[in-house]
Amino acid sequence: MSESNPTVRTGAQQKSVTLIRQIGVVSATALVVSNMIGQGIFTTTGFLAGDLGSPELVLGIWLVGAMVALAGAFCYAELGINFPSSGGEYVYLTRAYGPTWGFMTGWISFFAGFSAPIAAASLAFAGYLGHFWPALHPDRPVWSVGSGALSLRLGGAQLVATALIVLFTVLNFFGVGLIARIQNVLTATKLLVIGSFMLLGLLAGSGSWDHFSQSAVRTSPYPLLGQFAISLFWIYVAYSGWNAPTYVAEEIRRPERTLPISLALGTLLVAAVFLALNVVYIYAVPLEVMKGELAVGALAATRLFGPEVAGTFSLLMAVSLVATVNAMVTIGPRVYYAMAQNRAFFRAAAYVHPRWRTPVNAIIAQGVCAALMSMTSFPNLIIYIGFSLTFFAVLSVASLFVFRRRPGWQKLRVVSFAWPLFPALFILVGAVTIAYGVTLEWRVSLAAIATITAGALVYHFRFRPQQAGDPGEPA
Numbered sequence: 001m002s003e004s005n006p007t008v009r010t011g012a013q014q015k016s017v018t019l020i021r022q023i024g025v026v027s028a029t030a031l032v033v034s035n036m037i038g039q040g041i042f043t044t045t046g047f048l049a050g051d052l053g054s055p056e057l058v059l060g061i062w063l064v065g066a067m068v069a070l071a072g073a074f075c076y077a078e079l080g081i082n083f084p085s086s087g088g089e090y091v092y093l094t095r096a097y098g099p100t101w102g103f104m105t106g107w108i109s110f111f112a113g114f115s116a117p118i119a120a121a122s123l124a125f126a127g128y129l130g131h132f133w134p135a136l137h138p139d140r141p142v143w144s145v146g147s148g149a150l151s152l153r154l155g156g157a158q159l160v161a162t163a164l165i166v167l168f169t170v171l172n173f174f175g176v177g178l179i180a181r182i183q184n185v186l187t188a189t190k191l192l193v194i195g196s197f198m199l200l201g202l203l204a205g206s207g208s209w210d211h212f213s214q215s216a217v218r219t220s221p222y223p224l225l226g227q228f229a230i231s232l233f234w235i236y237v238a239y240s241g242w243n244a245p246t247y248v249a250e251e252i253r254r255p256e257r258t259l260p261i262s263l264a265l266g267t268l269l270v271a272a273v274f275l276a277l278n279v280v281y282i283y284a285v286p287l288e289v290m291k292g293e294l295a296v297g298a299l300a301a302t303r304l305f306g307p308e309v310a311g312t313f314s315l316l317m318a319v320s321l322v323a324t325v326n327a328m329v330t331i332g333p334r335v336y337y338a339m340a341q342n343r344a345f346f347r348a349a350a351y352v353h354p355r356w357r358t359p360v361n362a363i364i365a366q367g368v369c370a371a372l373m374s375m376t377s378f379p380n381l382i383i384y385i386g387f388s389l390t391f392f393a394v395l396s397v398a399s400l401f402v403f404r405r406r407p408g409w410q411k412l413r414v415v416s417f418a419w420p421l422f423p424a425l426f427i428l429v430g431a432v433t434i435a436y437g438v439t440l441e442w443r444v445s446l447a448a449i450a451t452i453t454a455g456a457l458v459y460h461f462r463f464r465p466q467q468a469g470d471p472g473e474p475a
Contacts, residue, residue, distance in 0.1 A: 025258050027180045030187040031244040031327055032266025036069075037190055038117075038324030039124035040238020041274050042317055045281050046293030047234060047379065050219035051227050055212045055282050061228065062278055065235035066271035068429050071422040073242040073263040075397045078412035080246045080259040082403065088246040089396045090339055096399035099344055100459055105392045106339040107455030111373075112388035112448065114332030115366055117240070119373035120381045121324045122161030124294070127378075128318035129160060131298045131311065136160055138294065138378050152375045161374040164322070168329045169367030175356045179330050186323035193316040194273060197301065198280050205304030207283035216287035222440050229436035232429065233386025238274070240389055242267040244331055260412060280304075294378065329370075333362035344463055380444050387437045387448040394430035397423045 048058050076088075083091045089109070094102025123138045130137035138157040172179055201207065220227045242263060252258050281290070284300035293299050297317045301310035333349070337359040340350030349362040373381065400423050403409050415422055437445045 025261055027184060028244075028252055028258050028262035029266045029269075030180075030184050031331065032242060032262055033187050033191070033270055036239060036241035036266065036270040037194070037273065037320070038238075038241070039121040039321060040234070040240075041277055042128070042297050042321065043124050043294050043378070044234045044238050044296075044382075045278055046290050046296040046299070048231055049216050049287040049293075050291035051231050052220075052224070053216045053218035053287065055215070055287060057224075057228070058282070058287070059275065059278055061231055061235055062274055064429070065232065065239045066267075066274065068236075068426055069239040069242045069271065070264070070267050071426045072393060072397060073267040074412065074414050074422050075400055075426060076243045076246055077260040077263045078400065078410070078415045079396065079403075080263070081412065082410050084252070084259070088243060088335060089392050090335055090344075092396045092399050093392070094342070094344075096402045097395070099342075100456060100464070101395070102342075103339065103344045103459040103463065104452055104455040105395070106335055106345060107458065108388050108392060108452055109332065109335045110366065110369065111451050112385050113335070114328050115369040116373050116376075116381050116385045117237070118165060118325055118328045118332075118366070118370040119161065119376070120237075120378060120385065121321050121328070122164045122370070122374055123157055123378050123381075125164055125318050125321040125325070126157035126160040127294045128298055128314050128321065130157070131295060131314040153377065154375055158374050162371040164325055165329070165367055165370045165374070168322075168326045169363055171326070172329050172333075172363050173353070173356055173358055173360050175358060176330065179326065183323065183326055183330070186319075186326060189316075190320035190323045191273075193313070193320050194277060197297070197313055197317075198276055201280045201284060201300070201304045205280075205284060206306075207280075207304055209283065211282050211284075211286045214286045214288065216291055219291060226436050226440055229433050230383075230440055232433045233383050233390070233437060233441075236390055236433070237382050237386045239267075239270070240385075241327070242270075243393075244327065260414075264414075329363070329366065332366050333359045336362040336365070344459070383437070383441050383444040384448050387434065387441075387445050388451065390430045390433055391448075391452070394427050394434070397426045397430075 045058060048061065052058055052061065079092050083095065090102050090106040093105050126136045127138050133156070136156040138153075138155075171182070218224075218227075222230065244266075246259065246263075281296055281300045284303045285296075290296060290299065295314070295317075298310060298314040301313035301317075304310075305313070336345055336349040337352070339345035340347055340362075349359060349365070351359065351361045353360045376384075400415070401420070404411065
C-alpha cells in the first residue's frame with residue numbers, strides 16, 4: 001500500500017549548485033551500450049556452458065534475455081518521460097509506493113546496482129590481463145578467508161581491480177562533459193574491437209560449425225529448468241544497463257525524446273551484438289572446453305587466431321571492460337545525489353562541487369565500496385547483483401499499473417501496444433527467476449535480502465523520524 005503522497009524533488013529545485021542538461025542522444029545511447037557490453041558478455045558464456053550443457057540452450061537464454069531487456073527498456077522509457085529527473089527506480093518507486101520503497105531501491109543501487117557491478121567488471125578486466133600474467137586471474141588469490149558464498153580473497157586481480165576503480169573514481173570528479181567524451185571514445189573502441197573480433201573470427205578464424213552439435217557434460221547439480229532460471233540471473237546482469245539513461249535524466253537534453261530513443265536503440269544494438277558474439281564463441285570453442293572459463297573471449301581468440309593474435313584481442317577486450325567501469329562509476333552517484341536531494345540519503349551525497357558540477361562525495365563513497373566488494377568471488381557477485389536488481393526492476397515495471405490509472409499520465413505508444421504484454425512479460429520472468437534464486441541459491445539470495453532489509457531499517461530509524469520531525473530541513 002502506498003504511503004501518503006511523497007514529494008520527489010529534482011535537482012532543478014535545489015537552492016545551491018545544480019546539475020545541468022548536457023547529454024544528447026549519442027551520449028545517452030553510449031551509456032546504454034557501455035553499461036550493457038561489459039563483464040557479462042565477456043565472461044558469462046563459459047559458466048553457462050557447464051550449467052546448461054547445450055549450444056541451443058546457451059543461445060536460447062541469451063535470446064530470452066534480449067526480449068526481457070527490450071520489454072523492460074520500453075517500460076522504463078515511459079517512466080522516464082513522465083519523471084525526467086535523476087534517480088531512476090528511486091524516483092519511480094517513491095512516487096508509486098512511498099518513500100520507504102524509494103529509499104530501499106536507492107540503497108540497493110549503491111551496493112548491488114553499481115558498486116558490485118563495478119567490482120565485477122574490474123575483476124573481469126584483471127581476468128583478461130591474466131592472459132599475459134596468470135597471477136592476475138581472480139581465482140588465484142594470495143590470501144583468502146572463509147569459503148563458499150562468504151569467502152573473501154586478496155591477490156593480484158583484486159589489486160588491479162582496485163587500481164582501476166580508483167582511477168575512474170578520480171576522473172569522474174572533473175565533470176560529466178569530460179567523462180561523456182571519454183565514454184564516447186571508449187564505447188567506439190569497444191564496438192570496433194567486438195565487430196572486428198566477430199568478423200575476422202567467422203571469415204578467417206580456425207573454428208568449426210560442428211561445435212553447435214556438440215553438447216557438454218553439465219556441472220550444475222540442479223535440474224535443467226531450475227538451472228535455466230538461476231542462469232537468468234547471469235543473463236540479467238549481462239543485459240543490465242538498458243536503463244542507464246534514466247539515472248542521469250536530469251542531465252539529459254529533451255528527455256521526452258532522448259530517453260525512448262536511447263533506451264530502445266541501445267538495447268536492440270546490444271542484443272544483436274550479444275547473440276552474434278555467442279555464435280562466434282561456440283564456433284571457436286566446443287562447450288566442453290569452454291566450461292567454467294572466465295575470460296571466454298580470450299579463449300575463443302586463442303582458438304581462432306593462435307596465441308600471438310589472441311594476445312592483442314585479449315588486451316583490447318580488457319580495454320573494452322574499462323568503458324563499462326567508467327559508465328557505472330558515472331551513473332551511480334547520480335542516484336545517491338537524487339536521494340539526498342529528497343532527504344532520503346546521507347546529506348553529504350547531495351553535495352555538488354561548485355566548479356566541476358559533480359556529486360564528488362557520492363563518487364568517493366561508491367569507489368570505496370566497489371574496491372571492498374572486489375574481494376568477493378566473481379560468481380557470487382553476479383548472483384547477488386542479479387537477485388537484487390531483478391527484484392527492484394520488477395517493482396519498477398509493476399508501478400506502471402499504478403501510474404496508468406492516474407490522470408495526466410503520458411503513455412508511450414509502444415507500451416500501449418497489446419497492453420499489458422511488455423510489463424507482464426518482464427514481471428513474470430523476473431518473479432520466476434527470483435523464486436528459483438531463493439530456493440536454489442539461498443545463501444547468496446539471503447545476502448541480497450539482508451541488504452534490502454538493512455535498507456528498510458536504516459530508513460525507518462535514521463531518515464523517517466527526521467523527515468517527520470523537521471520536514472523543512474534536509475536530512
